[in-house]
Amino acid sequence: MSIKYDVIIIGAGGAGLTAALHAKESGVDVLVLSKEYPTRSQTCMAQGGINAALGNMSEDSVEAHVVNTLKSAHGQADEEAIRFMCNEAPSAVAWLDSIGVCFSRTKDGKIAQRTLGGASAPRACYAQDYTGLKILHTLYDKVLEAGIDILNEQYLLELLKAEDSSVCGVRMLDIRSGEVKSYESGAVILASGGYSRLYAKNSTNSTASTGDGIAIAARAGAKLIDMEFVQFHPTALKNSSILIGESARGEGGYLLNSKGERFTNELAPRDEVSRAIDTEIKNGEEIFLDIRHLGEQFIDDSLPQERKLAKLYENIDPVHDLIPIKPVAHYTMGGIAVDHKSETSLSGLFACGECANHRVHGGNRLGGNALLEIVVFGKEAGLNAALYAKESGVKTALKRGETVIDTIAFYKNELDFYAKRDYIGDLFYKNVGIVRTKKELEEAQTEIQNIKQNIKKFGVSDSSKIYNTNLIEFMEFLNILDVAETVVSSALAREVSCGAHYIVGAEDAS
C-alpha cells in the first residue's frame, strides 16, 4: 500500500520548508522528504543576507532593487518575475521577522542592512554572518509547530505519473533501511537544490548539492533552462573552497594580487570580479582578500565564521594576515523551467529554490537574492501546489518496475567513480568554468559522453542495504553526469557571452 498526501515536497531547505508552511496553512496535508535532515540543507551555508528595499540604513526603493537585479541578469531574466520578487521582498522579510528570525538590528530598532555587490543601497538584511542558518532553523521550528510530517534521510529515485501523465508522486529509497517506497499525492514540489557539486572540490557547496531533483525531473520530461549559467564566487579559501562571504567585501575588504595591488572593483557583480581574479591568476598572480584594516573587534562582530574557517583551513588569522582565495562554483542559476505559478512543464510538478529557474537571476545572481527567492517563490510554490492538489485530489500512480538501484546492481564496478567524479569536477572547472572557449566546451562534452557510454563499467562496492552511502553517492554521480551533459550542451548552444557564461572572443550579448 502506498502512502498518500495532498502535497509532497522533496527537499527541506529554506524553499522546501517555506513551501510546506504555506501549503499546510492553505489546508492541505503535506509531507516533506529530505535526503538529509532539514537543518543540514544548503540554506544553512548562506551568509550574506536577504535583499529587501526597506531603506533602513539609507534611501532605497523597490524600483532600484528591480533595476540592480535586471542589470546583473544581463537580459536573461523575466522582468515580471523580478518585479514580483522585489515587490514581495519587504513582506517576505517581515514574515521571517514575525516567525522569530533573529535579524541583526540597528540601534534604533530597525532590521540592519548591508551593501552586497551590485546593489545601489544597503539592502541585505542579515543575522551576523549566519543569515541562512538562522532563517533555516526558524523555519524548521515553525514547521514543527505546524505539525508538518517530515521524513529524514529519504533519497528521490523517480517521479511517479498518473494515467493522464501528470506527476502524482515519488519513489524514494529509505536510506536507513534500504527499502524502496512509493508516495502518491495531488502535487509534488521539488525543492532539492542546485548542482554546484558538479565542480566537485571546486565548489563552496555542501557535498549534497548534486542536482538530483533537476536530473530526475529532466528524466521525467521536465524542461530545463539556462543550465550554462553557473555562478563562481570570487572569494573561496584557496585550499578548501570554503566560502568567505560577500559581506567581507561589502564591509570594506580589498582584493590584492601578489604585488599587493588592488586590481578590480570589489563590489562589482560576482561574474566580473571572478573574471578579474581569473585573469590575474592566469598571469601568475596569487590573489588575497585583505580585511585586516577592518579591525579585530569588527571582524569578530561581523565576520566570526570567516575568521574561524580561515584559521582552520589556511592556518592564517584574517585579523593579521592576508587570506589566500580563488573563485569557485557557488550557485547555479539554471534549473527546472517554471511558470509564474512555479509549475514546471509537467502538470502537477512544481519547483522552487535553487533547483528551479524562475528567471529572476538570469545570467548572474546578485548576492542577497537567493535567500529572497526561496522565501518568495517557496510561498508561491506551496500555495499553487496546494491549490492544484485541492482541485485534482490525490491521484493513483501508474505501476513502475525496476528502480535505478536494480539496474546498478548489474554494473561491473571495474572503474572508480569517485576518481571520475573529481576528474569531472576539475575538467568542468577548467573547461566549463569562469572563462570558456568553444574548443574546451567540446572537449568536455566528448569526455562526458564517453563516461556515460561506459557507465556500466562503474558501480558500487558496498552491498549493504543499511545506510549505503556508496550507493547514494553513485546515484548522485549519475545525476551529476546528466546535469553535466545539459550544462555543456547549453553552454555550446549559447555562442555569445552573457553574465556568468563568458566565451573568449565572443560578442557580449548583454
Next chain:
Amino acid sequence: MQVSIKRGEEFVSYDTSLEDATLLEILAFIKTDLDNTLTYSSGCRSSVCGSCSMRVNEVEVLACAYKVSDGDKIEPLRNATVIRDLVVDMDKSYAFNAKAKAWLSAKSESVLLDHEDEKINEVQSDCILCGSCYSSCPVYAVNEEFLGPFALTRVWKYVSDKREDATEEKVTDIQNNGIWDCTLCNACTLVCPQNISSKADIEKLRMKSAQYGFMDPNFASFGGGFGSFDGSPTF
C-alpha cells in the same frame, strides 16, 4: 597518520598519508580510496550543518573542525541509536524540539528589537543541532525522556526574545523532564562547537520559572520544609 574507527562492535585501523588534515578529510579519503563501505555523514565542511558530529578519544567534535592526530580513536555519538558505523539516528533528539515547543508562540506586535536586544540570544541562535550535547549528557544517558540540552537552549532562545508574549506558557512546558532534571554538570558546554552553554541557559530558565512561581521539585519533595525558593542554584 593512523586512526581507528569504531565500526559495529570493533575498532578498525586505517593508515593514511594525509598530514595536517581535518578528520572529515581523512574520512573522505578512507571512503573513496581505501574502503568504500565506511559510513559517516557530512555536508557543509564549514561547521554550520551539524552533520559530522562524532567522538574522538571520547570527546564530541565536528569532524570538519577537528585536526587529526596519530592514533586517534573515532566513535559515533553516544545516547543515540547507531544506524551504521559513525551514523546515528538523530530523530529522537530532534523530536525534543517539538516536545519542548521550541518556537516563537505569540509574537508581540509592539516590541521593537534593537542592537542590544539582538545580542541577548545571538549565541543560542547559533545552534546547529549537531547533537554533541545529547551525546555528552549524563542525565539524558539515564533518562531518555529528558528534554535535553539543545531543546532547552532553543526554548531559552525564544523565552529571552523580547518579541515573545507567551513566556509563562513556554516555561510551563519545560517543567517536567526539563530544567529541573539537569545536574548543571556543564558537560554540554564543554563539547559545544558553537560555544553555547545549555547549562547556563537552563539556569536562566530556572530563574524565569521561579518568577512564575515554579519550584524545584527536588526541594518540594522534602515536604516543603525549605520554605520559599530564593532563586539560588539547586546544587
